[in-house]
Amino acid sequence: MDNLDNSPAPGTPPETPGDMPPQNLKRFNAAEQRRKPVNKGGVRSASWRRWLVLGSAMALSAYGIGEMYGVISLGEITFIEYIILALFTLTFSWITVAFTSAIVGFFCVLRRANRSHARLETPLQHQTAILMPTYNEQPERIFAAIESMALSLHETGEGNHFDWFVISDTTDPEVALQEEACLITIRERLGDKSRIYYRRRRKNIARKAGNVADFCRRWGKGYSHLLVLDADSLMEAGTIIELARRMEADPDSGLIQTIPNLINGTTLIARLQQFASRIYGPVVGSGLSWWVHKEGNFWGHNAIIRREAFMDAAGLPDLPGKPPFGGHILSHDFVEASLIRRAGWSIIIADDLPGSYEESPPSIIDLAVRDRRWCQGNLQHSRVLTARGLHWVSRSHHLTGIMSYLSSPLWLALILAGLALALQAQFIRPEYFTDEFSLFPSWPRMDAARALQLFYFTMAILFGPKILGLIAFMTSNKQRKAAGGFFRILISFVVEVILSALVAPVMMLIHSGAVFSILLGRDSGWNPQRRDDGSLPFLDVLFRHRWHMTMGVFLTLAAYLNSLDLLAWLSPALAGMLLSVPLSMVTGSMRIGRWFKAAGIMRTPEEAEKPAIREHTEAIYDEYHATVRSSPNLVQLASHADLVEQHLALIDRIPPRPRGHVDAVEAIAAMKIEEAETIEEAVKFLDKKEQSIVLSTPSLFLRLAAIPTRALGPSAEQSKLQSQLPA
Incomplete structure (x- = not known):
């Protein structure tokens, strides 16, 4: 990486410019713009695979929707029941594709387990x-x-x-x-x-x-x-x-x-x-x-x-x-x-x-922060x-991708619609006889036995991929031992299901809030992601989850006013909402996480036996952490000629500025540097945004580096830098 003349190596190689034109989403001429494949069938997929997976999902959806219709159609279907049927149709159809896809994936995994991984051996060109x-x-x-x-x-x-x-x-x-x-x-x-x-x-x-x-x-x-x-x-x-x-x-x-x-x-x-x-x-x-x-x-x-x-x-x-x-x-x-x-x-x-x-x-x-941007x-x-x-x-x-976030407000709407139906049956007197002639009264009725069967069917569809994944994983003796053995994996499975059930309603509300925020026109911004410790002060966690707890309290009171049976039915979703603050603190705690890790709960094979690439990364991490701790700040960087030269070699090139276009941050930074008497004072004047622009602008950085340091006149190197400044 070093140059022959011992000057600092540049950050990048010589450029090889190329065009990357923005694509038109409204116009596309397949005959002219779509390439011909090199191999016959090179981009052709097997259509029967789609028919098998998606056709099976459609059949399951049709059955589930038919059963739901049967549940509510004993009597005359009310407006709220039609809403429930529509919401159930959308949410149930969403999970059937994952179920049928997982069935196929189950057999793919089992078949692959009995084969060695085929790798190409041709040299790279x-x-x-x-x-x-x-x-x-x-x-x-x-x-x-x-x-x-x-x-x-x-x-x-x-x-x-x-x-x-x-x-x-x-x-x-x-x-x-x-x-x-x-x-x-x-x-x-x-x-x-x-x-x-x-x-x-x-x-x-x-x-x-x-x-x-x-x-x-x-x-x-x-x-x-x-x-x-x-x-x-x-x-x-x-x-x-x-x-x-x-x-x-x-x-x-x-x-x-x-x-x-x-x-x-x-x-x-x-x-x-x-x-x-x-x-x-x-x-x-x-x-x-x-x-x-x-x-x-x-x-x-x-x-x-x-x-x-x-x-x-x-x-x-x-x-x-x-x-x-x-x-x-x-x-x-x-x-x-x-x-x-x-x-x-x-x-x-x-x-x-x-x-x-x-x-x-x-x-x-x-x-939640990551999913807001993804949403x-x-x-x-x-x-x-x-x-x-x-x-x-x-x-x-x-x-x-759209439904992965829209499904949350749909699930929430389904819960609220079901609650409204229960409250209607409890507090609003049904119209037993309509204006039309009928020998029998009309009132809302539901097939309770059929509803219970539909519930079991829905749970099978929902948890099917988890069960199939667990079975496929357990069939590998090597994987099973690495994850702690049969019973430890079962314990981990139960813990994961319980935690997921508690977290799911909180994430449903988080995603629903994100959807509504976007519909109100609010941009997500761009925040860096934390990687290790997820803990936050209690008041911060309370503030983040205040509406989730409020929703839990509201639904709990509404269900209680209706019946204890309804409260029990909603309790899995209500528990996560009501416990959102302690749940968030416990699941984000490094200390509690380390205890579960030491106990081998939710252990994976890669945790029991770290990949070699991970072990090597951890082994050399301290070397780079020491580099970070000893890295120069802006004052130190601008005060030493060798560091100045090194930094200038790494600054990305700046495209020519059109006449009349002035960057406000750059202009303000230049004025602050001109007014400063020392490098320390200049850096103190600059906010972080201005410091960032100085670091990426050679002319500004040279001006900063040419200022004397505190209590000292300009050094020989700084006098040299001053001579390099543009007039």
Whole structure:
């Protein structure tokens, strides 16, 4: 990484510019814009798979809806009963697809368990850029992970086919300086074993999607493939190489998505997600991969993308109007996958490929923050759903994303409608005889026995994927032992079901609130995600969950006023709402999570025997943590000529400024620097936003560095810097 003249190495390689045009969602000419596949049937899926999974789901839905109609049709159906039937239809049909897909996935997992994992052995021919986007994340975690993955790739002998790019959108100046310090450290530690590059954007336009698009337009043409990670991603070298080999072996593949396993969870909510993902995830993921076939999906990370397909076909347009429904597309991954498929490339979900990992939020509140952004992005897809030329399975992915959040207010409406029906029967006198002639009175009646049967049927559909996942997991002797044995897994299963039942109504209210907030026109913003400890002060937790408790109290009183039977019937949902504050504190606590971890509750095989890539990352984490602790602040950086030179080499280039266009933050920062008498005073004048812009603007940074330090006149180096300033 060092230059021959000993000058600091630049952050990025020479640019290889390329175009990535925004796609038109309203117009698409398949004859002209859709490529012809190289292989016969290269992008063709087996339609019978869709008929089997979706046809079975439709049959189950029809049966369940028919039973619901039978429950309420003993007497004349009232208006509220029609509402209940409509809401039941939407929510029940939603879960049947997951059930039938899980059945298929169950057999896929069992079949795969008796086979060895087939891997390609052909040498790699093309270059892949591995992208690590980051936004105000902990640099030590990111660079420790990169070193582990880069070293493991080097050891395979194929590491020269991969370049690493940390593409930063960090706005916190302190974190930005830590990132630069970690970059210098990793380059020193790896030497010529890997090529590590770093670029921080001055303005994070279009968030992560804009970050990746900026890389593509400036360096993308130099690479055949892009492997996109996330700030908490880890991937084994064998998995990375296999993805690249599969991409080279299949000229019609546009994107191959892995199914990441969740790891490193300590808090109860993180362990719950980790356990559910590991035990139930394989049957759900394999079932989805099987029936969507070559119309898979993209989840934004831990996937490899053909650069040609991405740059030619997946440029995102801005949606008309203002946020939350207009502007930049937040959940870009679904849209990019559907556009790549529209252009004639296949999208594959590699459910058979292990060795892909990520982490999960550590608390219910952190889940809420993440899901608020995802909710807005998924609801934006209502504007993409009708785009011209999309494959119908791609549209189903968008609809699934929308329904994953709309289902919560629908479930809430179903609960409220059921409560209203019970209160109506209790307090409003029915009209026994209408104006029409009838020998018999008319009053609302329900078939209680049939309703109970329907309840059992619904629970079977709802819990079916969990049961199938548990059975499939238990059939592997190796997995069963690694997770603690038969009885410990059963205990973990019961704990997971109970915790999920308590958390579910809270998440239902959180998602319902997010949907209503978006419908009221509120934008989500962009907040960095916490990774480890999910605990917060009691008053903060109380404030976050105040409306959830209020709703629980309201529903409890309403049910109690009706009957104790109704109260008992609603108690599973009410318990989570009423206990939302202690539930949130307990499930986000590291201390309580460590106790469950020590007891082996909700243990996964990857926790019992850590993947080698994870062990190595943890082993070198302290090295980067020490780098972060000793990284210079802005005053120290600007006060030392060698650090100034090092930083200038890493600043991203600035495009020419159109005449008459003045950046207000930049102008204010320049004025503050001019008025300061020392570097310390200048930094004190600057707020964080202004410090960030100074760090990414060479002329401003040079002006700052040319100011004398406190109580000292200008040094020789500063006099030299002053001579470099523009007139």
